[in-house]
Structure formats: C-alpha cells, structure tokens
Amino acid sequence: MGKPLIVTIDGPAGVGKSTMAKQLARHLSIPYLDTGAMFRAIAWKLGEGAWDWDEARIQAELDDMDFGLSGVGxxxxxxxNSTPIGNEVRTEQVGMWASNIATLPVIRTFLKTAQQGLGNQVSLVAEGRDMGTVVFPNAPYKFFLDASVDERANRRFKQLSDMGKPADLNELKELIAKRDHQDRNRSVAPLMAADDAITIDTTEMNKAQVFTALKDRVA
Known part of the structure; x- marks a missing residue:
C-alpha cells in the first residue's frame, strides 16, 4: 500500500473551501476532511467562554475527545466520539467561538495530532486554515483560496437565504472582517498561504472555474 495522498486547501472564512474540497475529494475518490468542523465541534462541546479556562481544564476535556472519518467526497x-458532527456547529456564533479557541496552543496541538493521525491512515483532501503551513507541510498539492470580504459576505448571505435563514448582509461583512483579522494576526499558526501553495483568487470566478483550476493541477 502506497503512502496516503494529501491535498490541502486553505483560506479565509466564506471563500468556498468546503465546496471545492468536497468536489475535489469526490473527483479523487478519497475522503474530505473538514478541519474547521473539528474546531467548531470542540467549541460547541466546551461552550461559550471556554477560551478563558485554564489549560489543564481544557486538556482534561480534550482527553475525552476522539475524531473519526469515513466516506468519500x-x-x-x-x-x-463516534457521533457524526451535524449542523449544530454551523452557526455564526459557534464559528466565532471556534475562532476564539483556535488561538489556544493546547487546542491547536491536540487537533494537529488528530488531523495528522487521520492523514496517516487514509488519503484525503484537508480543508482549513493551516493545513499546508502547519499540519501537512509536506503535502504534494497545496492550494490557498481567497476572495474579497464583500464577495464572501454576499456568498454567505445567499447561502443562508437559500436555507431559509434570515441574515443581515452588513453584519455578515463585519463578522467576516473580524474573523479575518483574528485568524490572520493570531500568534499561533496565523492564516497565510504556504510558500509552495498555489493561490487562487476566486472573487471573479464561478464554482466550475475554481474546481477546474484545482483538478487540473492535481495529477
């Protein structure tokens, strides 16, 4: 059995990483790893304010957590803990909680180990914010997707509207800009493109164009 294939797709919130990672994973017939959902699941499990707990308390909670991955695309x-992660972690509030706990070294160390463990077992398309820079620095294929704040807010607004969920466009822009600032300026694993990553600005691109740009570069 050969070494697992790892493809990383990093980028800021709302840039379309999940959609593209799922499509690419389906194209390659391998699992898709949503690392953002891992942060969100922990944040949801710990609850609001957990980022202010002492490290020992957080570590004790993490010791009882285990992640699994199955399926394709x-x-x-x-x-x-053997329970599928659902839509309960997909709210804007939990997203901000996740961004807050993502600044903590104890959280990032735990998830880096968990993510690398999954990548040692199976080939996968790993989507997140530091997959190519920190978690899988030796991955043969690395991508960084980006888009303007306005475009990402518009996409999120449409997504929520299609789901029948009310949203305020200006509020979404503020939340995305705030999260960008926090993710890009944190002291631990700040959001950035790996030196050897292919950066794709998707602001003026549709989904088909972005997917083509990805799959054409993966052998």
Whole structure:
C-alpha cells in the first residue's frame, strides 16, 4: 500500500473551501476532511467562554475527545466520539467561538495530532486554515483560496437565504472582517498561504472555474 495522498486547501472564512474540497475529494475518490468542523465541534462541546479556562481544564476535556472519518467526497462523515458532527456547529456564533479557541496552543496541538493521525491512515483532501503551513507541510498539492470580504459576505448571505435563514448582509461583512483579522494576526499558526501553495483568487470566478483550476493541477 502506497503512502496516503494529501491535498490541502486553505483560506479565509466564506471563500468556498468546503465546496471545492468536497468536489475535489469526490473527483479523487478519497475522503474530505473538514478541519474547521473539528474546531467548531470542540467549541460547541466546551461552550461559550471556554477560551478563558485554564489549560489543564481544557486538556482534561480534550482527553475525552476522539475524531473519526469515513466516506468519500461530499459523503464523507466526520465524527467526534463516534457521533457524526451535524449542523449544530454551523452557526455564526459557534464559528466565532471556534475562532476564539483556535488561538489556544493546547487546542491547536491536540487537533494537529488528530488531523495528522487521520492523514496517516487514509488519503484525503484537508480543508482549513493551516493545513499546508502547519499540519501537512509536506503535502504534494497545496492550494490557498481567497476572495474579497464583500464577495464572501454576499456568498454567505445567499447561502443562508437559500436555507431559509434570515441574515443581515452588513453584519455578515463585519463578522467576516473580524474573523479575518483574528485568524490572520493570531500568534499561533496565523492564516497565510504556504510558500509552495498555489493561490487562487476566486472573487471573479464561478464554482466550475475554481474546481477546474484545482483538478487540473492535481495529477
């Protein structure tokens, strides 16, 4: 059995990483790893304010958490403690909680180990914010997707509207800009493109164009 194939897709919130990672994973017939959902699941499990706990308390909670991955492409299932992670972690509030706990070294160390463990077992398309820079620095294929704040807010607004969920466009822009600042300026694993990553600005591109740009570069 050969070494697992790892493809990384990093980028800021709302840039379309999940959609592209799922499509690429389906194209390659391998699992899709939503690392953002791992942060969100932990944040949801710990609850609001957990980022202010002492490290020992957080570590004790993490010691009781275990992640699993099964399926292929958009049918990949990420689970925590054998329970599939669902839409309960997909709210804007939990997203901000996740961004807050992501600044903590104890959280990042735990998830880096968990993510690398999954990558040692199976080939996968790993989507997140530091996959190519920190977690899988030796991955043969690395991508960094980006887009303007306005475009990302518009996409998120449409997504929420299609789901029948009310949203305020200006509020979404503020939240995305705030999260960008926090993610790009944190002291631990700040959001950035790996030196050897292919950066794709998707602001003026549709989904088909972005997917083509990805799959054409993966052998």
């Amino acid at each position: 958009e049918d990949s299932v990420l689970s925590m």
